[in-house]
Amino acid sequence: MHQPTAVASLSDHALLAHVEALVARERRATAELIASLCELDERRLYLGVGCSSLFAYCTEVLHLSEHAAYGRIEAARCARKFPRILERLADGSLTLTAISLLAPVMTEENAGVLLDRARHTSKREVEHLVAEVRPLPAVAATVRKLPQSPRLPHAVSDALLPPQPAGEPLARTAPHVSQPATIRPLTPEIYKVQFTLSREGYEHLRRAQDLLRHSLPSGDAGRIFERALSVLVCELERRKHAVTERPRTERPANGHGRHIPAAVKRKVWRRDGGRCAFVGTRGRCTSRSLLEYHHVIPFAEGGDTSAANLQLRCRAHNQHEARLWFEAELGLDRVDARRAPSPSATPVAPVARSP
Numbered sequence: 169m170h171q172p173t174a175v176a177s178l179s180d181h182a183l184l185a186h187v188e189a190l191v192a193r194e195r196r197a198t199a200e201l202i203a204s205l206c207e208l209d210e211r212r213l214y215l216g217v218g219c220s221s222l223f224a225y226c227t228e229v230l231h232l233s234e235h236a237a238y239g240r241i242e243a244a245r246c247a248r249k250f251p252r253i254l255e256r257l258a259d260g261s262l263t264l265t266a267i268s269l270l271a272p273v274m275t276e277e278n279a280g281v282l283l284d285r286a287r288h289t290s291k292r293e294v295e296h297l298v299a300e301v302r303p304l305p306a307v308a309a310t311v312r313k314l315p316q317s318p319r320l321p322h323a324v325s326d327a328l329l330p331p332q333p334a335g336e337p338l339a340r341t342a343p344h345v346s347q348p349a350t351i352r353p354l355t356p357e358i359y360k361v362q363f364t365l366s367r368e369g370y371e372h373l374r375r376a377q378d379l380l381r382h383s384l385p386s387g388d389a390g391r392i393f394e395r396a397l398s399v400l401v402c403e404l405e406r407r408k409h410a411v412t413e414r415p416r417t418e419r420p421a422n423g424h425g426r427h428i429p430a431a432v433k434r435k436v437w438r439r440d441g442g443r444c445a446f447v448g449t450r451g452r453c454t455s456r457s458l459l460e461y462h463h464v465i466p467f468a469e470g471g472d473t474s475a476a477n478l479q480l481r482c483r484a485h486n487q488h489e490a491r492l493w494f495e496a497e498l499g500l501d502r503v504d505a506r507r508a509p510s511p512s513a514t515p516v517a518p519v520a521r522s523p
Protein backbone atom coordinates (compact mmCIF):
# COMPACT_ATOMS: atom_id res chain seq x y z
CA MET A 169 0.00 0.00 0.00
CA HIS A 170 1.27 3.45 -0.93
CA GLN A 171 1.66 5.95 1.92
CA PRO A 172 0.68 9.60 1.24
CA THR A 173 4.31 10.60 0.84
CA ALA A 174 4.93 7.67 -1.51
CA VAL A 175 1.85 8.61 -3.54
CA ALA A 176 3.28 12.10 -4.00
CA SER A 177 6.33 10.59 -5.64
CA LEU A 178 4.36 8.56 -8.21
CA SER A 179 4.49 9.55 -11.85
CA ASP A 180 1.25 10.80 -13.43
CA HIS A 181 0.79 7.51 -15.22
CA ALA A 182 1.47 5.47 -12.10
CA LEU A 183 -0.85 7.65 -10.00
CA LEU A 184 -3.69 7.20 -12.49
CA ALA A 185 -3.15 3.43 -12.51
CA HIS A 186 -2.92 3.43 -8.72
CA VAL A 187 -6.20 5.31 -8.30
CA GLU A 188 -7.95 3.04 -10.81
CA ALA A 189 -6.69 0.00 -8.96
CA LEU A 190 -7.94 1.45 -5.67
CA VAL A 191 -11.39 2.16 -7.12
CA ALA A 192 -11.59 -1.36 -8.52
CA ARG A 193 -10.64 -2.72 -5.11
CA GLU A 194 -13.23 -0.50 -3.44
CA ARG A 195 -15.94 -1.76 -5.83
CA ARG A 196 -15.09 -5.38 -5.11
CA ALA A 197 -15.10 -4.64 -1.38
CA THR A 198 -18.47 -2.89 -1.69
CA ALA A 199 -19.98 -5.85 -3.54
CA GLU A 200 -18.60 -8.20 -0.90
CA LEU A 201 -19.98 -5.96 1.87
CA ILE A 202 -23.43 -5.91 0.26
CA ALA A 203 -23.43 -9.71 -0.08
CA SER A 204 -22.34 -10.07 3.56
CA LEU A 205 -24.96 -7.59 4.82
CA CYS A 206 -27.54 -9.57 2.87
CA GLU A 207 -26.54 -12.76 4.72
CA LEU A 208 -26.29 -10.95 8.09
CA ASP A 209 -29.81 -9.60 7.52
CA GLU A 210 -31.08 -13.08 6.65
CA ARG A 211 -29.65 -14.48 9.90
CA ARG A 212 -30.78 -11.38 11.84
CA LEU A 213 -27.46 -11.26 13.66
CA TYR A 214 -28.02 -7.60 14.58
CA LEU A 215 -30.50 -8.75 17.27
CA GLY A 216 -27.87 -10.60 19.28
CA VAL A 217 -25.54 -7.62 19.05
CA GLY A 218 -28.16 -5.47 20.74
CA CYS A 219 -29.75 -3.67 17.79
CA SER A 220 -33.41 -3.86 16.86
CA SER A 221 -32.79 -3.54 13.12
CA LEU A 222 -30.12 -3.84 10.46
CA PHE A 223 -30.26 -0.05 10.10
CA ALA A 224 -29.53 0.42 13.82
CA TYR A 225 -26.62 -2.05 13.51
CA CYS A 226 -25.15 -0.19 10.52
CA THR A 227 -25.37 3.23 12.17
CA GLU A 228 -24.66 2.38 15.81
CA VAL A 229 -22.13 -0.45 15.52
CA LEU A 230 -20.58 0.04 12.06
CA HIS A 231 -20.90 3.84 12.44
CA LEU A 232 -22.08 4.30 8.89
CA SER A 233 -23.94 7.52 8.19
CA GLU A 234 -27.71 7.18 7.88
CA HIS A 235 -27.44 7.77 4.16
CA ALA A 236 -24.67 5.19 3.69
CA ALA A 237 -26.54 2.67 5.83
CA TYR A 238 -29.76 3.18 3.93
CA GLY A 239 -28.07 2.76 0.54
CA ARG A 240 -26.24 -0.41 1.54
CA ILE A 241 -29.28 -2.01 3.17
CA GLU A 242 -31.39 -1.16 0.13
CA ALA A 243 -28.75 -2.74 -2.12
CA ALA A 244 -28.45 -5.82 0.11
CA ARG A 245 -32.19 -6.45 0.04
CA CYS A 246 -32.32 -5.82 -3.69
CA ALA A 247 -29.39 -8.24 -4.19
CA ARG A 248 -31.32 -10.95 -2.35
CA LYS A 249 -34.00 -10.79 -5.03
CA PHE A 250 -31.68 -10.00 -7.94
CA PRO A 251 -28.21 -11.45 -7.16
CA ARG A 252 -26.78 -10.31 -10.51
CA ILE A 253 -26.49 -6.75 -9.18
CA LEU A 254 -23.51 -7.94 -7.10
CA GLU A 255 -21.52 -8.65 -10.27
CA ARG A 256 -22.50 -5.26 -11.66
CA LEU A 257 -21.38 -3.55 -8.45
CA ALA A 258 -18.06 -5.42 -8.48
CA ASP A 259 -17.27 -4.58 -12.12
CA GLY A 260 -18.35 -0.97 -11.62
CA SER A 261 -21.11 -0.98 -14.21
CA LEU A 262 -23.72 -0.20 -11.56
CA THR A 263 -23.44 2.11 -8.54
CA LEU A 264 -25.15 1.97 -5.17
CA THR A 265 -26.99 5.17 -6.11
CA ALA A 266 -28.34 3.54 -9.27
CA ILE A 267 -29.46 0.50 -7.28
CA SER A 268 -31.26 2.61 -4.70
CA LEU A 269 -33.07 4.44 -7.51
CA LEU A 270 -33.98 1.25 -9.35
CA ALA A 271 -34.86 -0.95 -6.36
CA PRO A 272 -38.41 0.38 -5.79
CA VAL A 273 -39.45 -0.23 -9.40
CA MET A 274 -37.62 -3.49 -10.16
CA THR A 275 -39.69 -6.61 -10.71
CA GLU A 276 -38.90 -10.13 -11.93
CA GLU A 277 -40.26 -9.08 -15.32
CA ASN A 278 -38.34 -5.85 -15.84
CA ALA A 279 -35.12 -6.51 -13.87
CA GLY A 280 -33.13 -7.78 -16.86
CA VAL A 281 -34.07 -4.84 -19.08
CA LEU A 282 -33.52 -2.27 -16.33
CA LEU A 283 -30.11 -3.63 -15.26
CA ASP A 284 -28.89 -3.73 -18.86
CA ARG A 285 -30.08 -0.22 -19.63
CA ALA A 286 -28.65 1.16 -16.39
CA ARG A 287 -25.10 -0.10 -17.03
CA HIS A 288 -22.49 2.68 -16.88
CA THR A 289 -25.15 5.38 -16.87
CA SER A 290 -25.27 8.56 -14.82
CA LYS A 291 -27.65 9.16 -11.94
CA ARG A 292 -29.72 11.46 -14.15
CA GLU A 293 -30.03 8.79 -16.84
CA VAL A 294 -31.13 6.25 -14.24
CA GLU A 295 -33.72 8.75 -12.98
CA HIS A 296 -35.04 9.01 -16.55
CA LEU A 297 -35.22 5.22 -16.71
CA VAL A 298 -37.15 5.09 -13.44
CA ALA A 299 -39.50 7.80 -14.67
CA GLU A 300 -40.32 5.58 -17.64
CA VAL A 301 -41.33 2.76 -15.33
CA ARG A 302 -43.05 4.99 -12.79
CA PRO A 303 -44.00 8.20 -14.55
CA LEU A 304 -44.59 11.54 -12.88
CA PRO A 305 -43.03 11.20 -9.47
CA ALA A 306 -44.80 13.15 -6.75
CA VAL A 307 -44.48 16.90 -7.10
CA ALA A 308 -45.62 19.29 -4.41
CA ALA A 309 -48.99 20.75 -5.39
CA THR A 310 -47.71 24.22 -4.62
CA VAL A 311 -45.08 23.98 -7.36
CA ARG A 312 -47.27 23.25 -10.35
CA LYS A 313 -50.50 21.54 -11.26
CA LEU A 314 -50.22 18.16 -12.95
CA PRO A 315 -52.44 17.12 -15.86
CA GLN A 316 -55.31 14.87 -14.78
CA SER A 317 -54.40 11.74 -16.75
CA PRO A 318 -50.84 11.89 -17.94
CA ARG A 319 -49.98 9.14 -20.40
CA LEU A 320 -46.78 7.25 -20.76
CA PRO A 321 -44.64 7.93 -23.77
CA HIS A 322 -45.48 5.44 -26.54
CA ALA A 323 -41.87 4.32 -26.67
CA VAL A 324 -42.06 2.73 -23.22
CA SER A 325 -41.81 -1.01 -23.37
CA ASP A 326 -44.41 -3.00 -21.45
CA ALA A 327 -41.52 -5.03 -20.06
CA LEU A 328 -40.60 -1.99 -17.99
CA LEU A 329 -43.99 -1.65 -16.37
CA PRO A 330 -44.74 -3.10 -12.93
CA PRO A 331 -46.94 -6.23 -13.08
CA GLN A 332 -50.70 -5.58 -13.13
CA PRO A 333 -53.32 -7.70 -11.35
CA ALA A 334 -54.85 -10.27 -13.70
CA GLY A 335 -57.84 -9.00 -15.63
CA GLU A 336 -57.10 -5.35 -14.96
CA PRO A 337 -56.13 -2.96 -17.72
CA LEU A 338 -52.55 -1.79 -17.77
CA ALA A 339 -52.30 1.30 -15.60
CA ARG A 340 -50.79 4.09 -17.60
CA THR A 341 -51.65 6.97 -15.34
CA ALA A 342 -49.33 8.19 -12.63
CA PRO A 343 -50.09 6.99 -9.12
CA HIS A 344 -50.59 9.71 -6.55
CA VAL A 345 -47.73 9.67 -4.10
CA SER A 346 -47.60 12.27 -1.35
CA GLN A 347 -44.31 13.83 -0.35
CA PRO A 348 -42.97 12.42 2.91
CA ALA A 349 -42.51 14.84 5.78
CA THR A 350 -39.03 16.27 6.11
CA ILE A 351 -37.30 16.93 9.42
CA ARG A 352 -33.96 18.72 9.33
CA PRO A 353 -31.96 20.05 12.29
CA LEU A 354 -30.97 23.69 11.87
CA THR A 355 -28.92 23.71 15.07
CA PRO A 356 -28.62 21.00 17.74
CA GLU A 357 -31.65 22.56 19.42
CA ILE A 358 -34.04 23.52 16.64
CA TYR A 359 -35.48 21.64 13.66
CA LYS A 360 -37.13 22.53 10.43
CA VAL A 361 -40.20 20.33 9.94
CA GLN A 362 -42.21 20.29 6.75
CA PHE A 363 -45.31 18.21 6.14
CA THR A 364 -48.67 18.22 4.43
CA LEU A 365 -51.81 19.00 6.40
CA SER A 366 -55.36 18.02 5.45
CA ARG A 367 -58.10 20.64 5.39
CA GLU A 368 -59.39 19.26 8.70
CA GLY A 369 -55.94 19.57 10.24
CA TYR A 370 -55.64 23.09 8.94
CA GLU A 371 -59.02 23.99 10.45
CA HIS A 372 -57.87 22.55 13.78
CA LEU A 373 -54.73 24.67 13.60
CA ARG A 374 -56.76 27.81 12.96
CA ARG A 375 -59.11 26.93 15.83
CA ALA A 376 -56.15 26.36 18.19
CA GLN A 377 -54.66 29.71 17.15
CA ASP A 378 -57.94 31.41 18.05
CA LEU A 379 -58.24 29.62 21.39
CA LEU A 380 -54.63 30.37 22.34
CA ARG A 381 -54.68 34.00 21.22
CA HIS A 382 -54.39 35.32 24.80
CA SER A 383 -51.34 33.27 25.76
CA LEU A 384 -49.84 33.02 22.27
CA PRO A 385 -50.74 36.23 20.40
CA SER A 386 -48.44 35.39 17.46
CA GLY A 387 -50.34 32.15 16.72
CA ASP A 388 -46.97 30.53 15.94
CA ALA A 389 -47.75 27.15 14.35
CA GLY A 390 -44.55 25.54 15.66
CA ARG A 391 -45.35 26.45 19.26
CA ILE A 392 -48.90 25.16 18.85
CA PHE A 393 -47.67 21.83 17.47
CA GLU A 394 -45.21 21.55 20.37
CA ARG A 395 -48.05 21.96 22.86
CA ALA A 396 -50.31 19.60 20.93
CA LEU A 397 -47.59 16.94 20.74
CA SER A 398 -46.89 17.28 24.46
CA VAL A 399 -50.55 16.52 25.20
CA LEU A 400 -50.55 13.63 22.68
CA VAL A 401 -47.41 12.01 24.13
CA CYS A 402 -48.81 12.23 27.68
CA GLU A 403 -52.06 10.67 26.52
CA LEU A 404 -50.33 7.82 24.65
CA GLU A 405 -47.98 7.07 27.56
CA ARG A 406 -50.94 7.02 29.93
CA ARG A 407 -52.93 4.68 27.68
CA LYS A 408 -50.12 2.32 26.72
CA HIS A 409 -47.96 2.29 29.83
CA ALA A 410 -50.19 3.76 32.57
CA VAL A 411 -47.79 6.67 33.04
CA THR A 412 -49.53 9.32 35.12
CA GLU A 413 -48.68 11.76 37.88
CA ARG A 414 -51.88 10.90 39.76
CA PRO A 415 -52.36 7.14 39.76
CA ARG A 416 -55.66 5.72 40.93
CA THR A 417 -55.74 3.40 43.91
CA GLU A 418 -55.72 -0.17 42.68
CA ARG A 419 -56.51 -3.46 44.29
CA PRO A 420 -53.30 -5.20 45.27
CA ALA A 421 -52.30 -7.67 42.56
CA ASN A 422 -51.39 -11.23 43.46
CA GLY A 423 -48.75 -11.29 40.68
CA HIS A 424 -49.86 -14.67 39.44
CA GLY A 425 -52.14 -13.74 36.53
CA ARG A 426 -51.13 -12.62 33.07
CA HIS A 427 -52.67 -9.18 33.65
CA ILE A 428 -50.06 -6.53 34.37
CA PRO A 429 -51.42 -3.93 36.83
CA ALA A 430 -51.10 -0.27 35.85
CA ALA A 431 -48.83 0.45 38.82
CA VAL A 432 -46.42 -2.29 37.73
CA LYS A 433 -46.42 -1.03 34.14
CA ARG A 434 -45.62 2.48 35.40
CA LYS A 435 -42.77 1.22 37.54
CA VAL A 436 -41.23 -0.86 34.76
CA TRP A 437 -41.65 1.95 32.23
CA ARG A 438 -39.92 4.50 34.46
CA ARG A 439 -37.18 2.12 35.61
CA ASP A 440 -36.32 1.14 32.01
CA GLY A 441 -36.57 4.74 30.82
CA GLY A 442 -39.23 3.98 28.20
CA ARG A 443 -36.64 2.07 26.15
CA CYS A 444 -35.94 -1.55 25.21
CA ALA A 445 -33.83 -3.05 28.02
CA PHE A 446 -32.25 -5.81 25.94
CA VAL A 447 -28.46 -5.77 26.33
CA GLY A 448 -26.48 -7.33 23.51
CA THR A 449 -22.79 -7.98 23.07
CA ARG A 450 -22.26 -4.38 21.95
CA GLY A 451 -24.54 -2.65 24.42
CA ARG A 452 -28.17 -1.90 25.11
CA CYS A 453 -30.79 -1.61 22.38
CA THR A 454 -31.82 1.99 21.67
CA SER A 455 -35.32 1.29 20.37
CA ARG A 456 -38.19 3.24 21.94
CA SER A 457 -40.94 2.05 19.62
CA LEU A 458 -43.28 -0.98 19.68
CA LEU A 459 -42.36 -1.66 23.31
CA GLU A 460 -43.78 -4.69 25.10
CA TYR A 461 -43.52 -6.14 28.63
CA HIS A 462 -41.16 -9.10 28.79
CA HIS A 463 -41.15 -11.75 31.55
CA VAL A 464 -37.56 -12.40 32.66
CA ILE A 465 -38.64 -15.70 34.20
CA PRO A 466 -41.22 -16.97 31.72
CA PHE A 467 -44.86 -17.01 32.72
CA ALA A 468 -44.92 -20.67 31.66
CA GLU A 469 -42.22 -21.38 34.24
CA GLY A 470 -44.06 -19.61 37.03
CA GLY A 471 -42.65 -16.14 36.47
CA ASP A 472 -44.93 -13.52 37.98
CA THR A 473 -46.00 -10.06 36.82
CA SER A 474 -44.02 -8.12 39.40
CA ALA A 475 -41.84 -5.21 38.30
CA ALA A 476 -38.77 -7.24 39.27
CA ASN A 477 -39.70 -9.92 36.73
CA LEU A 478 -40.70 -7.57 33.93
CA GLN A 479 -38.59 -5.58 31.50
CA LEU A 480 -39.35 -3.48 28.44
CA ARG A 481 -38.49 -5.00 25.06
CA CYS A 482 -38.91 -3.73 21.53
CA ARG A 483 -40.96 -6.14 19.46
CA ALA A 484 -37.91 -7.38 17.54
CA HIS A 485 -36.00 -8.34 20.69
CA ASN A 486 -39.08 -9.73 22.38
CA GLN A 487 -39.66 -12.07 19.44
CA HIS A 488 -35.94 -12.84 19.23
CA GLU A 489 -35.83 -13.97 22.86
CA ALA A 490 -39.12 -15.84 22.60
CA ARG A 491 -37.79 -17.76 19.59
CA LEU A 492 -34.59 -18.67 21.42
CA TRP A 493 -36.58 -19.79 24.47
CA PHE A 494 -38.85 -22.02 22.41
CA GLU A 495 -35.91 -23.54 20.58
CA ALA A 496 -34.18 -24.25 23.90
CA GLU A 497 -37.41 -25.71 25.33
CA LEU A 498 -37.91 -27.95 22.35
CA GLY A 499 -34.26 -28.93 22.32
CA LEU A 500 -33.90 -27.70 18.77
CA ASP A 501 -30.42 -27.32 17.40
CA ARG A 502 -31.40 -25.18 14.48
CA VAL A 503 -28.95 -23.45 12.22
CA ASP A 504 -30.51 -20.10 13.09
CA ALA A 505 -30.00 -20.68 16.79
CA ARG A 506 -26.34 -21.58 16.30
CA ARG A 507 -25.82 -18.52 14.15
CA ALA A 508 -27.46 -16.06 16.54
CA PRO A 509 -26.76 -17.10 20.12
CA SER A 510 -28.31 -14.86 22.74
CA PRO A 511 -25.70 -12.78 24.53
CA SER A 512 -28.04 -12.43 27.46
CA ALA A 513 -27.16 -14.59 30.46
CA THR A 514 -30.60 -14.04 31.98
CA PRO A 515 -33.43 -16.44 31.25
CA VAL A 516 -35.49 -15.52 28.24
CA ALA A 517 -39.23 -15.69 28.16
CA PRO A 518 -41.88 -16.53 25.63
CA VAL A 519 -44.57 -14.52 27.32
CA ALA A 520 -44.89 -10.80 26.93
CA ARG A 521 -47.93 -8.64 26.91
CA SER A 522 -48.53 -5.82 24.56
CA PRO A 523 -49.45 -2.62 26.35
Ligand SMILES: [Zn+2]
Nearest residue numbers: 444453482485
Ligand atom coordinates in the same frame (compact mmCIF):
# COMPACT_ATOMS: atom_id res chain seq x y z
ZN1 LIG B 1 -34.64 -3.90 21.35
